[in-house]
Amino acid sequence: MQTAQPAIPLVPGVETGGTGAWRTPVELGLLGAIWGASFLFMRVAADDFGPAPLVEMRLGLGAVVLLPFLWRSRASFPARIWPKLVVIGAINSVVPFLLFAWAAQRAPAGVGAISNAMTVLFTALVGFLFFGEKIGTRRSVALLAGFAGVVVLASGRSAGASIGWAVVAGCTASLMYGVGANLVRRELAGLPAAGVAAATLGTSALLVLPVAIARWPQQPIPLESWLSAGMLGVLCTGIAYVMLYRLIQRIGPSRTATVTYLVPLFGVAWAWWLLDEPLTVTMGIAGAIILGSVAISQRAPR
Template identity: 75%
Template sequence: MNTVASTSGLPDARERGWLTPLELALLGAIWGASFLFMRVAARDFGAMPLVEVRLALGSLVLLPFLWRARAQFPAKLWPKLAIIGAINSAVPFMLFAWAAQRAPAGIGAIANAMTVLFTALVGFLFFHEKIGARRAIALVAGFVGVVVLASDKTAGGDQVGWAVAAGAAAAFLYGIGINLVRRHLTGLPPAAVASATLGTSALLTLPFAIANWPTHAIPMKSWFSATMLGVVCTGLAFVMYYRLIARIGASRASTVTYLIPVFGVAWAWLLLDEPLTVKMGIAGAMILGSVALSQRVGK
């Protein structure tokens, strides 16, 4: 990961002018596709085995970053990494995989956008951060959007509400995890931290994955989806994200949050023929609008 800024002047600025939007769009497309891959693979793997494959592959892709920074990861740090990994990776991944067995991929993608709002809420509730009137309004609007989404029976039957609840719980755990990473792992190389937390999560999940491993043969399309989920949507996507943060800053990089639901719904509609409903549109607009409001300067 190269964090050194170029000194070549105008040509570099011109390159970044098109490169940054392109990389943000690509990252949004990749993370949006993760809900598509979960929807396909979760039916054959089950939630726990699928999460194990995702965690293990993602950790292996990022392992070179951890190996390079291994001197910064003493033994006393690993219990903390394991706890944060469970909160920020293992359990949320399992909840989204569980939801993918019960509702269209677009449902999880839209619920995932609540992560930004939950991050602010957790910071306010547990870490004494100011939330402000604008973010408070955004939180209320986002929660109303989740309720609208959960009420959309036409999107996938009676289990949509449970799937939305699982997705919202996963987003809340992401909010906790992000705050914990900020306070306890700042200063460590982010890609190395991601490899460590994914790896410890894979070890924690392994006994449950073995106990629930399917007895039937798993089709190749599900193996392909699980592999893409781990290698591309987890490992390589983290590398892209941290490169963006190094080049344009965390605030601008976080705008990818707005693109994930759009791509998630689009991929599911194009490739899985999943429905696009009015309530999904309303809920998506409310949640993304609330996220945009919460991110405005002066909040």
């Protein structure tokens, strides 16, 4: 599961009751709201910063927030593992972040949030095609339904303009998340998850830095765009990752993955409430189809 965030590693987690009865739904809802807001912040800041400078802000600030976790577990990261971290960071952060930022310049925030829900399906598809995982009839049907939802979403228009290429960019970003999820699970298993997130974000920030400097906007950047970029990096990347890994440790990856259903809902709601972006019939139909397909793919077999 990915929503503009790192791949969820498969680590054990058990919730023993007590305060967890109310704590878990609250934290899942809060995480869904934060990640849904990331598409709002990208929509606000993308035009003023441009994709590369905005992504550099996001990666750099997120890495700074998570740096203490990397420092604490630094002994687990020998020199030989860093080339893998660089490659996986590029796949799991640089490319999808750039694609979502590019799409945010061309389509409503809700379009990116809905496209992001395809990550779960792409993760299963990549595992089947390249890593020998079984996909089964249920997930095959879910994939077909999800792709049908993407076609519906891409056929829509915003303010009279086609959003097809923005949908393609968002779905390609979700595909990269699917590749990254499989690579993290296979290549970085056993490493501290928060440390991995810090390392991949930090190396990714270094990769994007030359392009960000070359493309840094010449005109003054409005305060609201600076604030949006800051929130995107600190809240939606750094703090959200900490929340993610705490949830995984407490309740396990499968239950944490249910946040996937909340991100598009919050993404559309934030954009409607704060940016006055309309919820079109096409977006509603596509969102229902994609989220339904994700729900089918996540159902445990009898």
